Amino acid sequence: MKNVLHKIRQHPFYIKCSSWEYWPMQFLYLPVYIQHLWLSLKARHPFFFLVTNPAIDEGFILSDSKYRTLQLVPDPHRPKSFLVNKNSSGKEVLAQMEESGISFPIILKPDIGYRGLLVHKLDDVSELEDVITTITVDHIVQEYIDFPVEIGVFYYRLPNESRGIIPSITIKEFLKVKGDGKHTLEELVHQNPRAILQLEKLRRNFKDQWNTVLLNGEELILEHIGNHNRGTKFVNANDLYDEDLQQVFDELNGKMKGFYFGRFDIRTKSIEDLKAGQNFKILEVNGVGAEPTHVYDPNYKLIPAWKEMLHLWRVIFKIAIQNKKSGIEYPSLSEGKHRWDDYRDYKKVFQ
Numbered sequence: 001m002k003n004v005l006h007k008i009r010q011h012p013f014y015i016k017c018s019s020w021e022y023w024p025m026q027f028l029y030l031p032v033y034i035q036h037l038w039l040s041l042k043a044r045h046p047f048f049f050l051v052t053n054p055a056i057d058e059g060f061i062l063s064d065s066k067y068r069t070l071q072l073v074p075d076p077h078r079p080k081s082f083l084v085n086k087n088s089s090g091k092e093v094l095a096q097m098e099e100s101g102i103s104f105p106i107i108l109k110p111d112i113g114y115r116g117l118l119v120h121k122l123d124d125v126s127e128l129e130d131v132i133t134t135i136t137v138d139h140i141v142q143e144y145i146d147f148p149v150e151i152g153v154f155y156y157r158l159p160n161e162s163r164g165i166i167p168s169i170t171i172k173e174f175l176k177v178k179g180d181g182k183h184t185l186e187e188l189v190h191q192n193p194r195a196i197l198q199l200e201k202l203r204r205n206f207k208d209q210w211n212t213v214l215l216n217g218e219e220l221i222l223e224h225i226g227n228h229n230r231g232t233k234f235v236n237a238n239d240l241y242d243e244d245l246q247q248v249f250d251e252l253n254g255k256m257k258g259f260y261f262g263r264f265d266i267r268t269k270s271i272e273d274l275k276a277g278q279n280f281k282i283l284e285v286n287g288v289g290a291e292p293t294h295v296y297d298p299n300y301k302l303i304p305a306w307k308e309m310l311h312l313w314r315v316i317f318k319i320a321i322q323n324k325k326s327g328i329e330y331p332s333l334s335e336g337k338h339r340w341d342d343y344r345d346y347k348k349v350f351q
Contacts, residue, residue, distance in 0.1 A: 015193045020305075021228070021296045022197075031306050032313055039317045047336035048320040051328045053287045055258030062289035063112050063343035067140050069285045072256045079281045081142040083111060090129040093141060104128075105144040107225075107283075110137050114347055116227025137349055145281045147267040150174070150226045151237065151274070152293045155249045156261040156315055159322045163250055167312065168263070168292035169238050175223040175231030179214020186210050194231045195222060226265070228296055236297035244275040251277070260319050263290035288316050 008014050016022040040046040049061065055072055056064045067083045080102050084093055097103070108131060109119040118135075121144065122128050150172040157164030175195060177188040189195040189202055202222055203210060214220060226232045253259065268280035292312060295305035324330065331339070 010190060010193075010196055012197055012199075015197060019193075019298060020302045021234075021298065028305075029309070032309050035310050035313060039313065043317060043321065043324075043330075045330045045333075047331055047333070047339075048324075049288045049316050050320075050331050050336060050339070051323045052261050052316045052320045053259050054323060054328050055256065056287050058339075059112065060339040060343040062114065063339070063346060064287055065111050066109070066113060066284055067111050069287065070282070072259050073282045073285060074252065074255050077252070077280060077282050079143050079145055079283065081140050084108070084132075084135075084139040084141055086135055086138050088132065090125070090132045093128060093132060094125065097141065100141075102141065102143045107142040107144055108132075108135075108139055109142070110135075110349075111140050112137065112346060116225060116229045118349075119225050119227065119230075121224045137346070142283070145267040145283065147269050147279070147281070149268050149270060149274075150283075151266050151268065151271070152234075152263050153245075153249065153266060154263045154290065154292050154312075155253060156312075156319070157250075157253055158319060159260060159326065162254070163246075164253055166241055166246060166249060167308070168294045169236075169240050169245075170293040170297075171235040171237040171240075172226040173233040173235055174221050174226060175233075176219055176221045177214065179216060179218035179220070181213065181216035184211050184213050185220070188214065189222075194233060198223065198231045228293070233298070234293045234296040236294040236300060238294055240271060242275065248275060248277045259285070259287075260323075261290075261316060262287045263293070 020028070036046075040048065056069055058064055058068070067081065070078060070081065080100050082096050082100050082102075084096070097106070104125075105121055105123045106128075107119065108122055108128070110117075113119070118137075120127075120131050122131060152168070152170040152172065153166060154168035155164050155166050175192075175198065177185065177192060177195065179188065183191075185206060186203075189199065195202060206222070209220075223230045223232065228234060249264075252264075263286045264282050265284040265286070266274065266280050266282050268274040270279070273279035292308050294300070295308050330336075
C-alpha cells in the first residue's frame with residue numbers, strides 16, 4: 001500500500017493537482033478577469049492598462065520587447081546584450097558578441113517571451129550553432145551573470161509621488177539535487193516533485209550522468225534558468241524589505257522615465273550588496289503583465305494570492321487614470337484589439 005501511495009504522489013498529475021501554483025492560468029486569473037470588467041467600465045476603456053507604463057508604447061500585456069524595456073535601466077545595472085534577428089546566422093551572432101564584448105556562456109531568449117519558454121543558456125559555439133538554426137522569432141543575446149542570488153523585486157510608484165511601494169520580493173531557488181553517496185542522479189530526481197515535472201528534459205540533458213551516484217553533500221544544479229515553468233522554486237522573501245532596499249529602487253525608478261509598475265528580475269552577489277545599490281544586474285524588466293511571484297511560494301495560500309493580484313490590478317488602474325489625466329491618451333479600440341491579436345498569434349510560436 002505504501003508503494004502504491006508513493007507512486008501516486010510521484011505522478012505529475014498528482015503533483016500538479018495538489019499544488020495550486022501549477023493550476024491553469026485561466027483559472028488562477030479568473031477573479032482578475034472579472035475585476036477587469038469593472039475597472040474597464042470605470043476607466044471607460046478596456047485597454048486602460050496600456051498607458052500605465054508610457055515608456056512601453058508597444059505590445060500588449062506580455063508582448064512588449066524585453067530588449068527595448070531593458071534599455072530603460074541605467075547602464076551600471078544593465079547586462080550587455082543585443083538583439084538578434086530571427087534569420088541571423090551563428091557567424092553573425094558571434095561577430096556581434098565580439099563587438100559587444102560578450103563571451104560564453106550566454107543567455108539566448110526571445111525578445112518577446114512567454115513564461116520562460118525557448119530560453120537557453122549556451123556554453124560554447126557548438127551549442128549556439130545548434131540552437132540558432134531553430135529560432136523563428138527575434139531573440140536577445142545577453143551576457144550570463146554568474147552572481148549567486150536571483151531575486152524578483154516588484155515595485156510600483158504613482159506618477160504624482162516620488163516614493164514607490166515594494167509589495168513583493170521573491171528569492172528564486174534553482175532546481176537542483178544534493179547527493180548522499182548512495183543514490184544515482186535518476187533516483188535523486190525522482191525524490192524531487194519539481195524535478196519529476198521536468199523528467200524528460202533532465203534525462204536528455206544529463207544522459208551521461210543519469211546513472212551516476214553523486215557524492216555525499218555534492219550539489220548539482222539541474223536548471224540555470226530561474227523560471228517557475230522550469231522547476232525553479234519561488235520563495236516568499238518579503239521579510240527582506242527595509243528602508244535601504246526602498247531607497248535603491250526609488251533611486252533606480254527615478255531614472256526610468258515613464259515606467260511606474262513592474263517587476264525587476266535581478267542577479268546579485270548578495271542581498272547586502274543589492275541593498276547597498278551595488279553588484280547587481282537587472283536581467284529583465286516586466287511591466288503590467290508582471291506577477292507578484294512571492295505568491296507562488298509553496299506555502300502561500302490561494303485566497304491571499306488572489307487578493308494580491310486583485311490589488312495590483314487596481315494599482316494598474318489608478319496609475320493609468322493619473323497618466324490619462326496628465327494628457328496621455330488611451331490607444332484606440334482598434335489599436336488595442338490589433339495588439340491583442342498580434343500577441344495571440346505570437347503565442348502560437350511557443351505551443
